[in-house]
Amino acid sequence: MRRLGLLTLCFTVAHAALAGASVSIIASTPPEETAFAFSITAALLVELLYRRLGVEREVISMCTFSFSSAIAMIAVYMAPSVTLTSETASLILWGSVLAVTPAKIVLLVFLVVSLAVYVLSFKLEIDSLLFDVKLAEAEGVNVTLHATILILLTAMAISIILKLTGGFLVFSLLFNPVVAVERLSYRRQPLLGALVGGLSGLLGVVVSYFFDTPVGATISMMASIMLILGVTSSSLLEYHRTRRMKTYVST
């Protein structure tokens, strides 16, 4: 997503999901489905305006992000206090590990399999896009199609894990682990990112249990700490590598 320049759009999709989930509190609709509908609508709207108006995707994304956040806040404000204190509302906004049901695990596995099938089917085109979007486009690769597929998969992932981390923090679990390992290993980034994401989740649950803090926020905090550690350790490794190089050159 970062390489494709779709990061801001993902951030927007995550907040559109939050808006959808918040609206579901007052509209009494299924939260995940509403979140998914909102996130898909936001993604498609951004892409449509980007293609039609020629305005930068980032500008439209940030506009949609602000709009989504505003909808979320208004929906929360308008929700009856009884509903707001309900378990469902609490899960949507703040997240809970209890939201991980067998059905959700099946959905996540389905999502992972779908992603694997997609990546294996279009490996060369995806590699080409990740390497250089403009060059891939100049060579006739269908950039719009692949960007849309990736956004749809992201929207699905966000909708599924929404209740785990809560709407406010869902993006951190998608973004932080991947960026944490980016500078350490470009090639093994997908695998290491998944491992760091899993570790963040595990640590978050443990810390949350011992300190009685909200699970979603604690997992996000762990993911942020992982990101800081990843960036710091890669800088330290680079520093030592440069020092070794200087010593080698001077001798």
Add this chain to the structure above:
Amino acid sequence: MWGFRKNSRGIGEDTCRVPNREDSSGVAVLLSNVSTAYPRSKNPALINVSLEVEYNTLTLITGPNGAGKTTLLELILGFLKPLTGVIRVLGFKMPKDSRKVRMLSGYLMQDFMKSPRETYTVMQVVSMGLAAYKGPLTPLNEKDLEAVRWAIKAVGLEGLEEKPIGILSGGQQQRAFLARVLVRKPKLILLDEPFSSLDPEGRKTISEIIDNVRRKLKSTVIVVSHDISPIIEYADKVVEMKSGRIVGVR
């Protein structure tokens, strides 16, 4: 050295990857009174440009910075829309049929340098040139890989196939991107400043490769460059541009 030897296999034996689709006009690229501007720009980037590039020829486009040379290539590939005028490329109307034209073209970009952290190997990067021709679950076959190896050899990067492109010098990266153009066996080759990172010997070599390839593949080549001296001996036409206008054709 170029892989065009008799009995050599791979790209050298073939014509273009896609069937010849020459229109009766005999003109591969036609721009008629074309003007264009970049979004939010106050001034037009090209003003009433008219140009005809015949099939199987090598055209050089030269001029100072800001003359509109790269803009012209972006128009040909459909990245920019014309404000006025008509553009036809390989018989297709642009920018409506951009994707069809792009499938038939090979493009060497001006801004090609990759970060030292880029880990895709030379072999992988050149293979990516075939991405648009491959359907789902269709990996590269032995013939494709042979063509990739040929293209790498043709640009003088033999032995560097498994090196990450990010650690290569600017000149070597430029050769790798040229190999990516060649492996596509394009009907139309668009090269934007192909000599910018090359030493004099490299410029001469690359000029010879370009000329060899266009003759073998019967491709139409448009080269945009400040420095046309390495390739001028192979050119059929030289177009001079200045301030968004064509000021001379010889």
